[in-house]
Amino acid sequence: MTTSLAAVLAGLLILTAGADQLVVGAGRLARRYGVAPIVVGVVIIGLGTSAPEFVVSTLAAAHGHADLALGNLVGSNIINLTLILGIAGLVRPIAVRSSVPRREAPFAVAGVLLFAVAAFVGLGRAAGAVLALATVGATVLVLRTARAGADDPMPAEVGSFLDSGARPARKSLEAVRTILGLAATLGGAQLLTWGAAVVAGGLGVAPAVIGLTVVAFGTSLPELFTAVQAQRRGDGDLLVGNLLGSNLFNSVAGGGLVGLAGRGEPARLGYPVLAAMVAVTLVSWLVLYRRYRVTRIEAALLLVAYAMTLPLIG
Secondary structure (H helix, E strand, O other), rough: OOOHHHHHHHHHHHHHHHHHHHHHHHHHHHHHOOOOHHHHHHHHHEEEEEEEHHHHHHHHHHHOOOOHHHHHHHHHHHHHHHHHHHHHHHOOOOEEOOOOHHHHHHHHHHHHHHHHHHHHEEEHHHHHHHHHHHHHHHHHHHHHHOOOOOOOOOHHHHHHHHOOOOOOHHHHHHHHHHHHHHHHHHHHHHHHHHHHHHHHHHHOOOOOHHHHHHHHHHHHHHHHHHHHHHHHHHHHHHHHHHHHHHHHHHHHHHHHHHHHHOOOOOOOOOOOHHHHHHHHHHHHHHHHHHHHHHHHHHHHHHHHHHHHHHHHHH
């Protein structure tokens, strides 16, 4: 048990550090090649911060722990729009000036709804293929609607995020950063998956419960760090775009990978926790859509919403 706990902790540390370098490297490369800032903010950074969820869930499903994999994705979706958005909103009220809540948020909501249906009826290869196709469709739609107006703050916020910390390097060095970040993410995910499965077995806890709590929180750390960095600079548009993009790709890309990589019976989760995931997604979207703001009171309510989902896990 001690060894498996150490593997979980080591996996979380390596995974978080690797994902951070993967996000920065991939984002800088995309910008160097002329990718639109909104696409970098929602797609590239959203995919990058979701890399831990993808890798951990895919490995878990391939190793026969589909419940852990599914729990990780659902738990991460809930944490992103309650715990992380709530913490960021308590630090400072979140103001969104771009059109992200009206343009990209509906894609995220639709992705979560489709994923919830697949997880309820059974996420096997057929559902995985549907979600994989939805990933392609969602990416195409985001790319086609990625238009930044003259007063849209997203381009400046993406540039500020990517240029913080270490200075940008040549394309070749950023490519190396991206590859090493991906390698660390893969290695950390392997350790975390193995350790979490052993811990669940040793404690007699269902793997889905470990996935919904410990693993989901661990794989959401890149989103948390990105949110904290963005909020410190007042970059609310990047913060919200990253969380919405992460939930979109967690649902369709992550769900598709789990379904296609799984073995045996399709993975399922119960109605209560899936309903909670859908509910917090809709509530968060409505909060943002209504006034393009998240006040401290609303942030505190999001934290309460997260606490209310915990009894549903089991």
